[in-house]
């Protein structure tokens with residue numbers, strides 16, 4: 074079998090673009106993949122075009138060797154743009170081979186460990202009593218794990234944020250949610266890299282023990298040294314890794330005990346080939362996978378197959394109602410859908426997603442930026 078074409082589509086899906094890679098082969102089998110580098114899709118498309126030059130004519134079944142060639146086939150290895158492109162191609166190669174063998178993708182990864190991949194939803198901001206009602210209603214719908222977002226500091230001025238001022242209300246309403254729900258449900262916060270080390274420590278120290286089951290990215294994640302410092306100032310479990318591009322970035326966080334859940338993103342880390350290596354490394358350190366999954370149906374499918382195939386798994390990021398998205402319905406004829414609080418592990422061939430490339434070409438790319446936030450003095454701060 075030979076790769077005969079690698080196409081890149083970047084359709085606008087209403088709130089952002091979605092970068093889809095399609096691989097075609099001489100035997101008629103196709104494969105789909107998605108890249109996770111949201112907001113810089115044209116750069117990823119450029120990388121895919123470079124890789125296409127030497128991938129045409131290659132055997133798509135040599136997935137691991139092609140991964141090495143893509144990663145190491147230039148002097149300047151790695152980085153988020155390149156591994157985002159490698160991820161989309163690697164996922165598509167798995168889809169091609171699984172379709173040819175008429176098996177689900179997780180069979181290529183060692184087979185399924187579970188029948189259902191449990192999800193976790195995200196409630197609103199910890200800004201007031203509404204979030205308590207929202208959390209109660211999620212529990213009533215069967216969720217036993219909920220993630221929250223920090224309080225807004227300048228309601229009505231969505232581009233302004235004062236990180237330190239978010240700490241007190243976020244802690245106050247987190248405590249109120251825990252008191253309302255009792256000790257059972259797992260509760261987490263995604264602080265979205267908005268704090269510095271001192272602020273993150275102050276936030277954790279305001280919470281009684283047992284309030285929080287995980288704190289996702291309180292600070293930016295480039296510096297394991299900063300996390301090592303923060304680790305000495307709080308015992309709240311950390312969930313880090315959604316931007317990491319390759320196993321190498323995970324190494325210090327795994328080996329030095331700096332994360333307690335791996336927030337891996339298959340579409341950023343370099344695809345299923347790389348994600349399975351990270352999962353194995355985490356397994357040896359008793360760390361569960363809690364993947365980041367904010368993208369489209371191909372990302373969700375890739376993550377469901379990945380989560381099915383690893384023993385060390387906690388929950389997959391998910392959104393209730395995601396299949397009702399108008400753009401998703403137009404672009405994808407078949408998807409893997411959330412059923413209640415989890416994804417039933419699919420049994421059909423490949424990833425289980427079909428894509429309308431004509432519709433994607435009609436939809437087309439639009440320039441867009443994720444929010445650029447500032448503090449009240451005008452200086453840049455993280456969204």
Ligand SMILES: [Mg+2]
Pocket residue numbers: 263265289290315
């Ligand atoms: Mg996050």
